[in-house]
Amino acid sequence: MSKKQIKLEARDINAYYGDFHALKGINVAMEEKTVTAFIGPSGCGKSTFLRIFNRMNDYIDGFKTEGEILLDGENIYAKNVLVDELRKRVGMVFQKPNPFPKSIYENVVYGLKIQGMSNKAALAEAAEKALHQAALWNEVKDNLNKSALALSGGQQQRLCIARALAISPSVLLMDEPASALDPISTAKIEELIHQLKEQYTIVIVTHNMQQAGRVSDTTAFFYMGELVEHAKTKTIFTNPKDKRTEDYITGRFG
Amino acid sequence: MKLSEKIIEGLLWLAATITILVTIGIIWVLLSGSIPFFQKVSIIEFITGTEWTPLFAKKEFGILPLVAGTFLTTAIAIAVALPLGLTIAIYLNEYAPARLKSTIKPVLEVLATIPTVVYGFFALTVVTPFLQGFIPNLAGFNALSAGIVMGIMIIPMISSLSEDAISAVPKSLREAAYGMGSTRLQTAFKVMVPAASSGIIVSVILAISRAVGETMLVAIAAGQQPRFTLNPLVPIETITTYIVQVSLGDVPHGSLEYRTIFAAGLVLFVFTFALNNLSFWIKKKYQEKYD
Structure with a gap:
């Protein structure tokens, strides 16, 4: 693992919702082409922290961030960074599937179209590739013009993953991507994460510790806005250093 | 208690009914006023005519x-x-x-x-x-x-x-x-x-x-x-x-x-x-x- 490059790094991140100190001095580094899971009880700040990496908190009234996030060594909170350009490199999949009320095809090519791509053949090719990557192609290839809202929840979520992948980000943030899905759909998403990490750096927030154990290489445990412990997933689950981590993963609270 | 609720219910019903009756009344007035008109003027002339001069000596009724x-x-x-x-x-x-x-x-x-x-x-x-x-x-x-x-x-x-x-x-x-x-x-x-x-x-x-x-x-x-x-x-x-x-x-x-x-x-x-x-x-x- 040590031969891999550092893809994402947080340095002294503090974040506030108004007066509420939501994230307290967080330092963490994530290597490229790995899966990092953020776990912790509700309200511990793990989702807030995830959204720091593509600046999704910027529009929240009263939200303030201090510190640096380095993506490939460059601070994404620097003054000259264009947020929309950043988000093309750092894709996001949300807790609840949120396809646009458009056709399946239009959903997948959305990101390319807003970047100005208009070549039909190129768009179709990119759509097929993204849908393959999201393991959805075989289910939808004959219905690309059907409304995305007609798909099942699990299919919608994979469509959202395809939509994110279509613009070739290098990082994929996933905010509890399977929490609204049934076990079979969840298994499909997890399998997908395994395949995707060959190309992408993935950060996943999850409430489900088994899921963290199954999909991630490293796991970070958050508690009350602090990063308590970040280590290889196996270590976190078998030999945690901190008492709070141990209590949480053994189900003593949370 | 029971009686007062019945009265309130009745008033609410009345309010709703009056609204509907007024609407029906308006439609009825419009129709009853226009029917004699359309007995004198053909509907075709009314909806295709391009002159509207009912108040002049030479009357045209194109809407x-x-x-x-x-x-x-x-x-x-x-x-x-x-x-x-x-x-x-x-x-x-x-x-x-x-x-x-x-x-x-x-x-x-x-x-x-x-x-x-x-x-x-x-x-x-x-x-x-x-x-x-x-x-x-x-x-x-x-x-x-x-x-x-x-x-x-x-x-x-x-x-x-x-x-x-x-x-x-x-x-x-x-x-x-x-x-x-x-x-x-x-x-x-x-x-x-x-x-x-x-x-x-x-x-x-x-x-x-x-x-x-x-x-x-x-x-x-x-x-x-x-x-x-x-x-x-x-x-x-x-x-x-x-x-x-x-x-x-x-x-x-x-x-x-x-x-x-x-x-x-x-x-x-x-x-x-x-x-x-x-x-x-x-x-x-x-x-x-x-x-």
């Missing part, structure tokens, strides 16, 4: 000049109100800080509370002279300034209802758009507006319906000369203005001239009724279902 006048002022009004109203709705939703939004919205809605007679005088005494500075052959009464001012008047209808429609789009869609690297403008036009399109269309239809039925403004500023034209620079007459003209004039009750207003009123009613039903249908059919 098209009034329909054209109504269409013209309405079209100008929508041409003004739709782009402005929609821009305001998008600005309030995507760009305006919360505090500014909470100031602008009520101020805009004040526009809707100004009496239409005031708008009429504004069009006649301010807008028309102003426009005559650019368009020398603009008549003192004309469809252009009446339409423009009517457009200003219905901006709040479109901006407010469209803003509600855009606000009702789930936040998750906005996040999805931002998450894909959309700018605010792209988020607004590629995601939010399409997702809110049924609500926006409904707001426009209701605004059209309002413009078609608007009376005082056009009676003051657009003139009283039924003319089968789409030229906005000359005096015209709308359906509503004609009804006012006859109602307030010295046309003897029960005469054929008098009955024309029932026929004209029926046409107006059919238009607004159809528009309102269309908006209801669109709302029902195209509203996106989000869980």
Whole structure:
């Protein structure tokens, strides 16, 4: 693992919702082409922290961030960074599937179209590739013009993953991507994460510790806005250093 | 206890029933007034004739000049109100800080509370002279300034209802758009507006319906000369203005001239009724279902 490059790094991140100190001095580094899971009880700040990496908190009234996030060594909170350009490199999949009320095809090519791509053949090719990557192609290839809202929840979520992948980000943030899905759909998403990490750096927030154990290489445990412990997933689950981590993963609270 | 509840229930029932009865009554009045009219004048002549001169010696009963006048002022009004109203709705939703939004919205809605007679005088005494500075052959009464001012008047209808429609789009869609690297403008036009399109269309239809039925403004500023034209620079007459003209004039009750207003009123009613039903249908059919 040590031969891999550092893809994402947080340095002294503090974040506030108004007066509420939501994230307290967080330092963490994530290597490229790995899966990092953020776990912790509700309200511990793990989702807030995830959204720091593509600046999704910027529009929240009263939200303030201090510190640096380095993506490939460059601070994404620097003054000259264009947020929309950043988000093309750092894709996001949300807790609840949120396809646009458009056709399946239009959903997948959305990101390319807003970047100005208009070549039909190129768009179709990119759509097929993204849908393959999201393991959805075989289910939808004959219905690309059907409304995305007609798909099942699990299919919608994979469509959202395809939509994110279509613009070739290098990082994929996933905010509890399977929490609204049934076990079979969840298994499909997890399998997908395994395949995707060959190309992408993935950060996943999850409430489900088994899921963290199954999909991630490293796991970070958050508690009350602090990063308590970040280590290889196996270590976190078998030999945690901190008492709070141990209590949480053994189900003593949370 | 039981009795008082029964009385309250009865009163509520009565209130609802009266409303329905009044509506039926209006339709009945319109029909009973127009039936004798259509016994004298053929419906074909009425809906295809291009001369409307019931008050002259040589009487012609073609409604098209009034329909054209109504269409013209309405079209100008929508041409003004739709782009402005929609821009305001998008600005309030995507760009305006919360505090500014909470100031602008009520101020805009004040526009809707100004009496239409005031708008009429504004069009006649301010807008028309102003426009005559650019368009020398603009008549003192004309469809252009009446339409423009009517457009200003219905901006709040479109901006407010469209803003509600855009606000009702789930936040998750906005996040999805931002998450894909959309700018605010792209988020607004590629995601939010399409997702809110049924609500926006409904707001426009209701605004059209309002413009078609608007009376005082056009009676003051657009003139009283039924003319089968789409030229906005000359005096015209709308359906509503004609009804006012006859109602307030010295046309003897029960005469054929008098009955024309029932026929004209029926046409107006059919238009607004159809528009309102269309908006209801669109709302029902195209509203996106989000869980």
